[in-house]
Amino acid sequence: MTSASPGPAKPTAGTEGLRRQNTAVVLRALRQQGPSTRAELAKLTGLAKATISVIVSDLEAAGAVAEGGSRPGVRGRPGRPVGLRGDRFVALGLELNVDYVSAVVLDLAGQVVLSESRPAAPGALLDLARDAVTAHAGPGRVLVGTTLAVPALVRGDDRTVAWAPNLGVEGAGLADAVADLLPGGELQVSNDANCAAYAESHHGAAVGVAHALYLTGTVGIGAGIVQDGELMRGGAGFAGEVGHMPVGDSTAPCGCGRRGCWEASVGLHAMLAAVGMPELDTPLRTAEAVAARAAGDPAVRAGLERVGHDIGLGLAMLSSVLDPEVVVLGGYFAPLGELVLGPARRTLDERLASAVQVRPELRLSTLGIQAAALGAAEQSLGPVFSGELDLAEPDGWSSDREQRAHVDER
Secondary structure (H helix, E strand, O other): OOOOOOOOOOOOOHHHHHHHHHHHHHHHHHHHHOOEOHHHHHHHHOOOHHHHHHHHHHHHHHOOEEEOOOEEOOOOOEEOOEEEOOOOEEEEEEEEOOOEEEEEEEEOOOOEEEEEEEEOOOOHHHHHHHHHHHHHOEOOEEEEEEEEEEOOEEOOOOOOEEEOOOOOOOEOHHHHHHHOOOHHHOOEEEEHHHHHHHHHHHHOOOOOOOEEEEEOOOOOOOEEEEEOOEEOOOOOOOOOOHHHOOOOOOOOEOOOOOEOOOHHHHOHHHHHHHHOOOOOOOHHHHHHHHHHHHOOOHHHHHHHHHHHHHHHHHHHHHHHHHOOOEEEEOOOHHHHOHHHHHHHHHHHHHHOOOOOOOOOEEEEOOOHHHHHHHHHHHHHOHHHHHOOOOOOOHHHHHHHHHHHHHHHHO
């Protein structure tokens, strides 16, 4: 999960709570470090070897871990490494965007079991969710959670869409429709940029980075802010809504109904208007076609130069406020690479107010169009690695979820 030390758990209310927290510590250690012997787990977590043995036995009985082959131990005795199993527990991440839908199924060990995108169409998200559940949940495999990523502001209940100017979807109806397809009906909704940022910090270009900013590159522009592997969501959970900052062409109309928003100058449709090319079925394929044309067309390169300049304007503002070490550019930005990164860097250098300010390193996303869905799946595993869901007692999950839902409602 995160780069932080798994560390021993602090005592919680009662023996059961402490057991859950210690189990979560062991799971996090195995996820971060890979297969480890019991002695290594005791050293990594600070837990007693006897405690480790009990936890490992419970997790093995639940199908969450398995022992591998022998290897030399620290003091010469053979140690049998314990590793997370990928065939028993999985999580589902979904994304609904303007022109595509995506699904990723992630197993407990962090391996991608399914990764698929389809063009957006009526019913496409529900069809994709249904297919993913049918293929990857059922007898012998448990779906521990599902998260849906949307380009929207999502309320603190992690279910209600408050504002989605590019989708026109509001309220809890979308969540209800998807939840009806899931075993147990458990679903959370999250902002797409937050999900993609989470994916980059755990699987992509921001792994090991303490302070990172992720910028989407789709029809809308949003940002996810990650510190030490965890999302910074702000007071109301709406942090990162950067696409509607007044940056760039002050006359450009935006999908939100106003003029002069940043995404009206650097969003996918703005980029296509700048280069005079049509949109294809996904942002990545569209950008790949633009990059290919730019190789021999000076007018396309000039249009991308203007877009890159406006990207740099917004990043200069964000860098002055947030001071990120790394900025990861995802979506359509990735295939364009230096065609937009070059002018963005130059503008950053010109606009940072002081020479003592450090320009953040600009990196391209490595996760493709499924970044948000991958991050959504990773977030769905969060309750397992925090101890909220107990893999050793799956029959108790329903009561766990009911209790969490009751807390959310309060």
